[in-house]
Amino acid sequence: MTARALVKYNGVARALHWLIALGIFTALALGLNSDGWKEAPWMPGLHKSLGLSVLALSLLRLGWRLTHKPPPLPAYTPAWQAMSAKGLHWLFYAMMIGVPLSGWIMSSAGPYPLNWFGLFDVPKFAVGKDSPLADAAHEGHEVMGFLFIPLLALHIGAALYHHYRLKDEVLRRML
DSSP states (O other), rough: SSSOOOOOOOOHHHHHHHHHHHHHHHHHHHTGGGGGGOTTTTTHHHHHHHHHHHHHHHHHHHHHHHHHHHOOOOOOHHHHHHHHHHHHHHHHHHHHHHHHHHHHHHHHHHSSSEETTEEEEEEOOOTTTTHHHHHHHHHHHHHHHHHHHHHHHHHHHHHHHHIIISSEEEEEEEG
């Protein structure tokens, strides 16, 4: 590690990162266990509430990211790695918005009210149960949900590679 001071993401970016990460991991675990929803009727409501939270926090984080420059990568970072990191981050924004938005559309086509942690109702989109949009949202939600897993593994793996193999400050910028 160099003698220069560690340049971190600001506190808002770090807080949003970890809140969104917690929401994504929990929602993914619940979504992957959807067969158990019949025995645990609280699970779909929690899954949906977490998804809505991830959506709101991700929109906030995107706005923050567009108005606040992230700390630079180490100067010795190869150009291909810098471009890959940038592309992966923008893909994450698309997924963090697209997955919960498709879930919201899909839930809007269902018969049950949509609420946020039982505290208030969330308006539904005007989508019919048998509409092509509801079908596309359902399919997209599942496909993107499964694609999230290798993307998360790549993101976490890259952070750990930087921390343990390269022994640089990349991971520490988000801690």
